[in-house]
Amino acid sequence: MRRRSAVKTLALAAGSTLAGRNLAQARQPSHGNALAATAESRAILVDTTKCLGCRMCERACAESNGLPEPAKSIEPGKLRDTSETQFTVVNRYETENGPVNVKRQCMHCLQPACASACLTKAMLKTADGPVIWRGDKCMGCRFCMLSCPFDVPKFEYDSANPRIQKCSMCFDRLREGESPACVSGCPAKATVFGTRTEMLELGWSRIYHEPDKYVHHIYGEHEAGGTGLLYLASVPFDQLGFRTDLSRESYPTFTREFLYAVPFVLTMFPPFLFAVSRATAGYRQEDPEA
Amino acid sequence: MATVSADTPGFWNGTRRFARFLAGEMKPRGRLLTPFNVITVVIMATAAVILYVRFTRGLGSVTNLNQDVPWGLWIGFDVITGVAFAGGAYVLTFMVYILNQEKYHPIVRVTVLNGFLAYVFYAGALLLDLGRPWNVINPIIGNSFGVSSVLFLVAWHFLLYMTAELLEFAPAIAEWAGWPRLRRWLNRLTLGAVIFGITLSTLHQSGLGALYMMARDKVHPLWYSEFIPIMFFVSSIFAGLSMVIFEGSITHRVFHHRVGPDLERSHDSILRGLARICAGTLFVYLFMELIVFVHGQKWDYLATGWGAWYLLEVVGFVAVPSVLFLRGVARKSPRVIGTAAILTLVGIMLNRLNISVIAFKWYLPVRYVPTWQEIVVTLAVLSAEIWVFRWVVNRMPVLDDAHVRSGRLERVERASASAA
Numbered sequence A: 001m002r003r004r005s006a007v008k009t010l011a012l013a014a015g016s017t018l019a020g021r022n023l024a025q026a027r028q029p030s031h032g033n034a035l036a037a038t039a040e041s042r043a044i045l046v047d048t049t050k051c052l053g054c055r056m057c058e059r060a061c062a063e064s065n066g067l068p069e070p071a072k073s074i075e076p077g078k079l080r081d082t083s084e085t086q087f088t089v090v091n092r093y094e095t096e097n098g099p100v101n102v103k104r105q106c107m108h109c110l111q112p113a114c115a116s117a118c119l120t121k122a123m124l125k126t127a128d129g130p131v132i133w134r135g136d137k138c139m140g141c142r143f144c145m146l147s148c149p150f151d152v153p154k155f156e157y158d159s160a161n162p163r164i165q166k167c168s169m170c171f172d173r174l175r176e177g178e179s180p181a182c183v184s185g186c187p188a189k190a191t192v193f194g195t196r197t198e199m200l201e202l203g204w205s206r207i208y209h210e211p212d213k214y215v216h217h218i219y220g221e222h223e224a225g226g227t228g229l230l231y232l233a234s235v236p237f238d239q240l241g242f243r244t245d246l247s248r249e250s251y252p253t254f255t256r257e258f259l260y261a262v263p264f265v266l267t268m269f270p271p272f273l274f275a276v277s278r279a280t281a282g283y284r285q286e287d288p289e290a
Numbered sequence B: 001m002a003t004v005s006a007d008t009p010g011f012w013n014g015t016r017r018f019a020r021f022l023a024g025e026m027k028p029r030g031r032l033l034t035p036f037n038v039i040t041v042v043i044m045a046t047a048a049v050i051l052y053v054r055f056t057r058g059l060g061s062v063t064n065l066n067q068d069v070p071w072g073l074w075i076g077f078d079v080i081t082g083v084a085f086a087g088g089a090y091v092l093t094f095m096v097y098i099l100n101q102e103k104y105h106p107i108v109r110v111t112v113l114n115g116f117l118a119y120v121f122y123a124g125a126l127l128l129d130l131g132r133p134w135n136v137i138n139p140i141i142g143n144s145f146g147v148s149s150v151l152f153l154v155a156w157h158f159l160l161y162m163t164a165e166l167l168e169f170a171p172a173i174a175e176w177a178g179w180p181r182l183r184r185w186l187n188r189l190t191l192g193a194v195i196f197g198i199t200l201s202t203l204h205q206s207g208l209g210a211l212y213m214m215a216r217d218k219v220h221p222l223w224y225s226e227f228i229p230i231m232f233f234v235s236s237i238f239a240g241l242s243m244v245i246f247e248g249s250i251t252h253r254v255f256h257h258r259v260g261p262d263l264e265r266s267h268d269s270i271l272r273g274l275a276r277i278c279a280g281t282l283f284v285y286l287f288m289e290l291i292v293f294v295h296g297q298k299w300d301y302l303a304t305g306w307g308a309w310y311l312l313e314v315v316g317f318v319a320v321p322s323v324l325f326l327r328g329v330a331r332k333s334p335r336v337i338g339t340a341a342i343l344t345l346v347g348i349m350l351n352r353l354n355i356s357v358i359a360f361k362w363y364l365p366v367r368y369v370p371t372w373q374e375i376v377v378t379l380a381v382l383s384a385e386i387w388v389f390r391w392v393v394n395r396m397p398v399l400d401d402a403h404v405r406s407g408r409l410e411r412v413e414r415a416s417a418s419a420a
């Protein structure tokens, strides 16, 4: 059913060699060509091996976005999800390498499912990278929530004037030339902000410098077609609550074919139907019951 | 009846007469205190209160929707299942106007009316579910076209298709109001509206399935496949026709006095024809299910509880009714055909709800179950539709078939005129 173009197949093949952890080839920025348009988009690199789990980013986020202050103490062992009042959470996972802290928020996909799902363009992928939500457009259909492979957008179910809430990568701060609040607020420099190309280079160079410390995989480099949040870790990502079964193709691809078919059906069906109705018109008088 | 034509004494006179006619038609016919009326009024009144709460306190106050399950019963049943059930209109207009199967002409109007109302009410239920309904015009007036969105396509198609169906039904309204000129003019639009309507239906019936293409990791693998759009389209054929059969048998009994002689005579033969098509498309669908199942290598899932649930749907409500339909045709038994239709409808409901609600995020520990309020509102939407349907059928020439005969006459005249 899905016809991959030769180019796409090539790009995909290039991608899989990369995942094959072949160092020589991985150095080549082969991810660049398929996504040339987004080369300058901003990204955040999260190095989970550096994260202390102090949750300062949660506070910085709440403060910057005018959200209620996150709970002081959290139940140990409990995994939290982001919510309509908390755009980023840090969870602690017990793994084979001991505890690992993972900060989660919107992944700011390169080709976001949420934005392509949105029928009003309320969800918007900005040229700088952040995926933002615009209340004057949104009609609250929640199709973005249904479509997001990371289940990020949250809805204010208890409001008569509900908003879709999620991390905006501090879009307004970025415009002022600042970093996202969570990045600025991190005392351990576990998060780094820059262009996506830089962040990938930084990520891979950390992996090469300490090949035994890291798994040789940057989560977000290819997941869901590539994301604006990139993760380094010391243990396989499925131990850290990441979905590892996600497609490497971007999610909008899955509906693209259907949408491509639409203009064809719209232009070809009517004349065809008309022709058939003409061709069968003779039956009318010959119909014995008529 | 009022007649508006060029030689009426004055526009105002005509309008006044029509208003009086309308006022007369508004009066209820028949007894008011029937069990059906009492129950549905209670349901609708309750729903009004629920909706008031919903619009003042938010969706969370009356529904069990949550961050994990953004779409529940109102979308899964009212919209996604309801629209599949309303598929009969495009299939029948295809048979009658495109394939010129005159035999089915007597039931076209009632089916189109049903389809139109279903779209108005079920697709209208979409509005109840919108968090920010005041922005619903955004994708329509064009200040923000999300053209890459399947939902954008579906929303637009709903709107256009309602217009097409209204046009298809409009001659009946013109006949009822006594506007023969308008009627003749509207009649000429029918074929165009039909062609447009079928094209739109093909796209949005499958489009409803395509809504789930990006939720591929969230729908249980037994129900998810890339072929959902095609499967939705094929299944809308037998879903729609089964609804026609089911509704037809009820309408036939309840509105017996309105049924015309042609329809009375050919009803059973029409039924068998529809049953044959249902059986055929059900087989095609079953075959597609099988291919998708084998191709997707889903054997392992069969041994789970979800596998049993899946088998129940596919065997119990697809395979069984397809055989029953054939049997009903062979035995000329309306009862067997009716049973098959009901089973098919249950199957469609299961299928649509499985994809949208039941097997959606099957991995969650806490399942979404609709609140009683969600159910009451759904029932109220259904009741309101039946009320309007009843009002129309009791007044407009929907089930009587004079229009079919006169239409046929017109066509024969036109044909002989062009031949001469």
Ligand code: SF4
Pocket: A106, A107, A108, A109, A112, A113, A114, A115, A131, A147, A148, A149, A150, A151, A152, A153, A166
């Ligand atoms: S993670 Fe979800 S909400 Fe964030 S950009 Fe990607 S699809 Fe959109």
Ligand code: SF4
Pocket: A114, A117, A118, A119, A120, A121, A122, A123, A133, A137, A138, A139, A140, A141, A142, A143, A144, A145, A164
């Ligand atoms: S809820 Fe709002 S942002 Fe999300 S898809 Fe619908 S209109 Fe777009």
